[in-house]
Amino acid sequence: MTASKDPEPFAIKDCTLMPVATGIIVQSLKEMRDSLATVHAGSIYHHFWGALMRHRFDEPEYNNDFARWVDEELRDETLAERLAVIDPTDFGDLESLRQHLIDVIEERLDEVQRSAWVPAHKAFHFVRSQIVVFDTRRRITIPEELVPVVPTISETSVFYHFIDARRRTPTGEDDFRVWITKFGDTYESLRNELALIDPYFGTLAEVRQKLADVFENYSGRRSS
């Protein structure tokens, strides 16, 4: 790996999501299958990742909104579990994630013969979001400087750099790894450790803690 000459400083950003209703509302599994085929890809993204940005009081039983609705409203625990185990990071793009969701639901429709439905007030509303990105004015010139900084960044900054980055960067990686790559092989082990952090099954606070631990441990090893 070749190092860039004087990599640009890492700009720490923050963000907020603006939810947008798609107007697509479904009351049965069959309707959900049909709507998944046509809904804006951003809506599939929102229902997998958007919950991370919402205030939560309990440990969520299911990490995506599809599984949650199927369990809480349709009362189909079997399908809820199959949907819950889907990890969006396993899919290269949203279209393949969309197709997988449809396949899982179709398989269930074949099994149950009749599609359950819910009354209007328990319907699933497809939502997507627009993102507004802020500049925190904080700049990092070398990876070591991230050690004291990462524990202090907001959870929404974690979302931007560690989750949103994956659909923004050419390599589909988080911003930290993309930036560290510019320093060549020097930080290869740090890059590899960051790649092992699972961004999906946890809260943003937990992801931040894992990031902080990786930077802290790396820094400790370097100085010892």
Add this chain to the structure above:
Amino acid sequence: MKSIDDYAEVAGEEVIDHLRQLAVRLKGIRVVHVNSTRTGGGVAEILTQLVPLQQDLGLDARWEVIRGEENFFSCTKDFHNGLQGNPVPLSETVLEAYEQTNAHNAEELRGVLEEADIVFIHDPQPLALLKFCPGRKGRWIWRCHIDLSHPYRPVWRYLRKLVVDYDASIFSLADFAQPLPHIQYLMPPSIDPLSEKNKDLDEDKVLGVRRQFGLDPDRPVMLQVSRFDRFKDPIGVIRSYRLAKTFAPHLQLVLAGGGATDDPEGRAVLDEVRSEAAEDEDIHVLLLPSDAHLTVNALQRAADVVLQKSTREGFGLTVTETMWKGKPVIGGDTGGIRLQVVNHHTGFLVSTPEGAALRIRYMLNHPERVRTMGVKAKEFVRTNFLLTRNLRDYLSLMTIMLYGDQDRIELEINPNP
């Protein structure tokens, strides 16, 4: 007059910085908010706070109020009831009066509205203005504050024809969104933590309000603050009080509310409530003036149990206000209340007077648990329902609408200016 910097202590410095970053691109743009009353009700309260802060951030923002006669407000109250699901009559004569009033107001406001870069039309009353402003230059957005989840179809069919010509709509939650040909933003409303209604109060003021209204300071008080409106279910609150009183005989009930100038039904509902309260000296029905913000603040702080037992609710700002004061709320399981009352965390959701009575009993018997829930409730409001969040949403929306309707807006600044 408060400035945007005054909010840093409550909302955080970084939140204020975000607002300033958003405002850079919006400096000097002409923004007009239009509604139908300057006092009374949640919309007027939000605009009272929001517009000066938009001005403080450099936007050329203004707030216009349309005027109408009794038949106009009677029609728009029917719209309101119809949109929230009640079957209401719609005659050609009534609709004609509605459109004529909008046409007259458009005559007066046309210059301002047609020149504006962004126009926010709040609720159905001024919705038809767009139709009478053919030379409009800016983007027009309909902000619906009403629970539109199950509208009475003839009313929505009529209003939808007016809505479709807008560039965007805003609803408080996804359940209220409707199939429309334009983008629909989801944006809960907010409270101003520094306003008279929500600022911290001395203990003396809180105790004083009990004396002022003849409430026994040694006995528990349950409270509902809201306009006298059937959707707020004040009669249901009295029934829940009576059920709760069987096991808490010292309980006192306060039903406090004001009227809004665009709500002609308030007097009739107030009479029904007074009649239901009858001779019970422990029921205090208070008709407050629209500027009694300090009184409402003190009542919310003085109450032991606070309810908002609505059967339909666009949002329910009184729920937010109470939660900001560190108190959980017993709320009707409907509309925007569901967004705020997280069952067993920030309050309890109920569907019947019986359910409310059960939770009143629980809260009176578990003061420690109530305190814990209150702490959670306040933090929940701080994160989600403060004016600064609402202002950020409005600025973000304006930026997106004026700068190309993109799904991603990146605000960049020079870190070393």
